[in-house]
Amino acid sequence: xxxxxxxxxxxxxxxxxxxxxxxxxxxxxxxxxxxxxxxxxxxxxxxxxxxxxxxxxxxxxxxxxxxxxxxxxxxxxxxxxxxxxxxxxxxxxxxxxxxxxxxxxxxxxxxxxxxxxxxxxxxxxxxxxxxxxxxxxxxxxxxxxxxxxxxxxxxxxxxxxxxxxxxxxxxxxxxxxxxxxxxxxxxxxxxxxxxxxxxxxxxxxxxxxxxxxxxxxxxxxxxxxxxxxxxxxxxxxxxxxxxxxxxxxxxxxxxxxxxxxxxxxxxxxxxxxxxxxxxxxxxxxxxxxxxxxxxxxxxxxxxxxxxxxxxxxxxxxxxxxxxxxxxxxxxxxxxxxxxxxxxxxxxxxxxxxxxxxxxxxxxxxxxxxxxxxxxxxxxxxxxxxxxxxxxxxxxxxxxxxxxxxxxxxxxxxxxxxxxxxxxxxxxxxxxxxxxxxxxxxxxxxxxxxxxxxxxxxxxxxxxxxxxxxxxxxxxxxxxxxxxxxxxxxxxxxxxxxxxxxxxxxxxxxxxxxxxxxxxxxxxxxxxxxx
Amino acid sequence: xxxxxxxxxxxxxxxxxxxxxxxxxxxxxxxxxxxxxxxxxxxxxxxxxxxxxxxxxxxxxxxxxxxxxxxxxxxxxxxxxxxxxxxxxxxxxxxxxxxxxxxxxxxxxxxxxxxxxxxxxxxxxxxxxxxxxxxxxxxxxxxxxxxxxxxxxxxxxxxxxxxxxxxxxxxxxxxxxxxxxxxxxxxxxxxxxxxxxxxxxxxxxxxxxxxxxxxxxxxxxxxxxxxxxxxxxxxxxxxxxxxxxxxxxxxxxxxxxxxxxxxxxxxxxxxxxxxxxxxxxxxxxxxxxxxxxxxxxxxxxxxxxxxxxxxxxxxxxxxxxxxxxxxxxx
Numbered sequence: 001x002x003x004x005x006x007x008x009x010x011x012x013x014x015x016x017x018x019x020x021x022x023x024x025x026x027x028x029x030x031x032x033x034x035x036x037x038x039x040x041x042x043x044x045x046x047x048x049x050x051x052x053x054x055x056x057x058x059x060x061x062x063x064x065x066x067x068x069x070x071x072x073x074x075x076x077x078x079x080x081x082x083x084x085x086x087x088x089x090x091x092x093x094x095x096x097x098x099x100x101x102x103x104x105x106x107x108x109x110x111x112x113x114x115x116x117x118x119x120x121x122x123x124x125x126x127x128x129x130x131x132x133x134x135x136x137x138x139x140x141x142x143x144x145x146x147x148x149x150x151x152x153x154x155x156x157x158x159x160x161x162x163x164x165x166x167x168x169x170x171x172x173x174x175x176x177x178x179x180x181x182x183x184x185x186x187x188x189x190x191x192x193x194x195x196x197x198x199x200x201x202x203x204x205x206x207x208x209x210x211x212x213x214x215x216x217x218x219x220x221x222x223x224x225x226x227x228x229x230x231x232x233x234x235x236x237x238x239x240x241x242x243x244x245x246x247x248x249x250x251x252x253x254x255x256x257x258x259x260x261x262x263x264x265x266x267x268x269x270x271x272x273x274x275x276x277x278x279x280x281x282x283x284x285x286x287x288x289x290x291x292x293x294x295x296x297x298x299x300x301x302x303x304x305x306x307x308x309x310x311x312x313x314x315x316x317x318x319x320x321x322x323x324x325x326x327x328x329x330x331x332x333x334x335x336x337x338x339x340x341x342x343x344x345x346x347x348x349x350x351x352x353x354x355x356x357x358x359x360x361x362x363x364x365x366x367x368x369x370x371x372x373x374x375x376x377x378x379x380x381x382x383x384x385x386x387x388x389x390x391x392x393x394x395x396x397x398x399x400x401x402x403x404x405x406x407x408x409x410x411x412x413x414x415x416x417x418x419x420x421x422x423x424x425x426x427x428x429x430x431x432x433x434x435x436x437x438x439x440x441x442x443x444x445x446x447x448x449x450x451x452x453x454x455x456x457x458x459x460x461x462x463x464x465x466x467x468x469x470x471x472x473x474x475x476x477x478x479x480x481x482x483x484x485x486x487x488x489x490x491x492x493x494x495x496x497x498x499x500x501x502x503x504x505x506x507x508x509x510x511x512x513x514x515x516x517x518x519x520x521x522x523x524x525x526x527x528x529x530x
Numbered sequence: 531x532x533x534x535x536x537x538x539x540x541x542x543x544x545x546x547x548x549x550x551x552x553x554x555x556x557x558x559x560x561x562x563x564x565x566x567x568x569x570x571x572x573x574x575x576x577x578x579x580x581x582x583x584x585x586x587x588x589x590x591x592x593x594x595x596x597x598x599x600x601x602x603x604x605x606x607x608x609x610x611x612x613x614x615x616x617x618x619x620x621x622x623x624x625x626x627x628x629x630x631x632x633x634x635x636x637x638x639x640x641x642x643x644x645x646x647x648x649x650x651x652x653x654x655x656x657x658x659x660x661x662x663x664x665x666x667x668x669x670x671x672x673x674x675x676x677x678x679x680x681x682x683x684x685x686x687x688x689x690x691x692x693x694x695x696x697x698x699x700x701x702x703x704x705x706x707x708x709x710x711x712x713x714x715x716x717x718x719x720x721x722x723x724x725x726x727x728x729x730x731x732x733x734x735x736x737x738x739x740x741x742x743x744x745x746x747x748x749x750x751x752x753x754x755x756x757x758x759x760x761x762x763x764x765x766x767x768x769x770x771x772x773x774x775x776x777x778x779x780x781x782x783x784x785x786x787x788x789x790x791x792x793x794x795x796x797x798x799x800x801x802x803x804x805x806x807x808x809x810x811x812x813x814x815x816x817x818x819x820x821x822x823x824x825x826x827x828x829x830x831x832x833x834x835x836x837x838x839x840x841x842x843x844x845x846x847x848x849x850x851x852x853x854x855x856x857x858x859x860x
Binding site: 050058060197198201205347348349350351352353354355357358361362365366368369372373376377380381382383384385386389390417418420421422424425427428429431432435436438439442443446464465468469470471472473475476477479480482483484488491492495527528529530 | 536537538539540545590646647650651665666667668669670671672673675676683684686687690691694695698702735736738739742743745746747749750751753754757758781782784785788789791792793795796797799800802803804805807808811812815
């Protein structure tokens with residue numbers, strides 16, 4: 001006798017009701033979903049970017065470049081410190097994470113070491129010493145970042161970048177962007193609905209590294225352009241292409257910026273107003289006081305934006321950047337500055353865009369092929385096994401569909417275009433369980449067993465095969481999930497959910513329905529067997 | 531239900547008696563030849579790698595229905611940018627499934643060391659210059675670093691899948707079964723790749739998913755046959771192995787056909803209605819399922835015959851391997 005135990009009936013009924021409840025929000029518009037009372041589930045299917053349109057960006061944080069830059073700054077610190085202490089040097093040898101400086105006079109070794117030790121101690125907030133000085137002999141001193149500092153530089157750079165990227169995207173007003181870390185140095189940005197990745201990329205990609213550096217007036221730009229760039233200075237370009245020779249040492253950087261806003265200069269053109277924090281204001285004040293009547297350069301991402309001459313010491317901590325900005329450029333810059341500087345450049349490794357129309361077309365194509373595929377299965381099953389047995393598997397199939405939609409909505413798994421294909425395939429294979437069971441029943445009936453016995457044996461004997469067969473699909477899905485990226489994962493997840501729901505609905509539902517039929521009809525022979 | 535012969539399942543012969551094993555040698559030779567041809571084709575002419583695995587960019591451009599994008603002019607303009615091989619191809623409109631010349635897809639490489647974004651902007655500029663304003667509906671750019679990683683992880687996934695299947699069958703059944711299943715799997719995977727090359731389908735991430743699904747389906751099919759085989763080996767302890775194999779294949783035949791036909795029909799619907807993006811994917815799946823069904827009958831089970839199998843319950847000696855194709859039974 002097919003076991004028509006109470007728990008099976010309850011399980012089927014409860015899951016059907018729950019499934020309908022969880023799948024139901026998909027029939028509503030977003031506004032209607034919002035208006036649902038709090039206790040009702042609100043989550044609809046989470047459509048992938050290929051279905052709803054949007055932009056996908058895979059960014060890589062360029063940690064090596066950032067380390068290079070930090071080391072350059074460290075070398076300049078050493079140069080300025082030793083110069084300031086009146087200790088002549090005989091050369092700087094750059095190495096990973098630091099520099100080895102050779103002193104002109106070994107007698108000054110102690111003084112130099114002391115000065116550098118102090119420099120190391122000052123650096124970095126918190127108790128951790130980031131940079132240390134080591135003596136390498138009579139006249140050679142190594143000044144370098146500690147290993148710990150170098151390592152944490154990379155890790156924190158990615159964290160900071162994610163934070164900065166998030167703030168910048170928020171300032172664009174993009175709806176529900178997702179920004180996640182991938183691997184050790186990558187960031188994935190997914191912005192549904194945003195179909196202009198160029199804009200997104202521009203806003204995200206700008207490092208917005210703002211620095212104030214002195215213009216090198218002692219040396220000539222022409223000499224530098226001819227290849228004789230004095231140590232401690234670098235040749236940069238202005239926005240209009242004018243070359244500038246500026247000192248490498250950074251007076252104040254964007255990290256000390258507390259607020260930027262769009263303002264206007266004396267002639268009424270758009271400009272950027274900014275304000276420094278305490279430390280920044282003090283450093284800016286000192287620098288301007290010491291360099292009166294000299295020009296300094298305001299540099300954004302390696303480009304000189306303007307190079308005004310210092311008229312008076314600016315101790316208030318606020319100032320203005322002027323340049324040939326349009327209002328739009330100025331406000332983009334302000335957004336970038338307020339969003340914070342990226343600690344390291346970001347490289348775009350992968351970008352994909354799908355417009356909303358294309359997404360909608362994909363949904364329509366997916367829905368149409370699902371409907372057609374479903375209809376084919378329904379017709380085929382009813383033709384093959386008749387209204388009763390075929391019908392039972394169709395009911396199982398419908399429940400299966402509802403449960404898949406419910407589970408996908410509940411877990412907020414992303415449904416992608418290949419995911420829809422996975423869904424359709426799941427339907428095709430879901431029938432397999434029914435076919436296995438029915439074919440078993442026919443086998444048993446042919447072997448001369450009674451209706452009840454052959455149905456019972458059909459379910460029992462097919463179960464092992466069904467489990468084996470579905471476990472293999474599950475293994476394949478698991479692998480896709482672990483190794484796959486993006487669309488493949490969506491496919492794998494859909495397949496996984498489909499395996500569980502299809503085994504459940506094709507076996508249990510068939511058992512319960514056929515159990516009722518047996519009870520009511522008390523058949524003399526199996527309709528699907530001769 | 532008064533109609534005789536309906537439900538249709540009754541029309542299928544109650545008991546089939548095909549001598550599958552008899553043709554196993556022929557099938558084996560055919561399979562080996564096809565597999566060798568497929569493997570060779572993977573290197574020459576080689577897979578048509580999509581940008582997922584090769585790196586580069588693909589863009590879909592369209593004009594309103596009725597207007598035509600002159601492909602030659604687009605090709606010429608983009609070729610002027612020195613990007614190497616640029617493919618320009620007309621495709622069917624998404625909304626009507628008709629190729630009226632208003633939609634095209636471009637694929638090109640981003641030369642090493644050049645900025646992706648800039649190159650894409652240059653291409654957009656060149657297109658606008660050549661044929662006027664167009665809409666860009668889908669743009670993808672994959673860097674060479676990422677594409678390399680995607681390719682490696684894709685191949686790794688296929689390898690791991692086959693390995694895990696082997697382990698699974700080994701534990702669930704016996705080593706010989708596992709071996710038969712894996713040979714069948716490799717057979718299916720290789721032939722699917724052959725088809726991908728033959729029809730110049732684009733090998734992309736989605737295609738890896740398709741191949742993995744073929745693996746899942748083929749395994750599913752094989753497991754059903756093996757399950758029955760194992761059961762029959764226990765039931766008929768003295769029947770010659772080749773007869774048990776034939777019997778098991780015949781017993782599961784109706785199920786194999788019904789499930790296979792359903793899956794293929796549904797995938798055909800997907801190929802017809804699923805649009806450009808799913809076309810290659812569903813063709814590959816459909817083919818894989820047909821091959822998978824064939825292989826579980828003609829590859830997986832006969833392999834077991836070659837190796838022989840230990841029968842449960844006592845040392846019955848009819849588990850000895852029997853040479854394929856020899857001994858014609860009365």
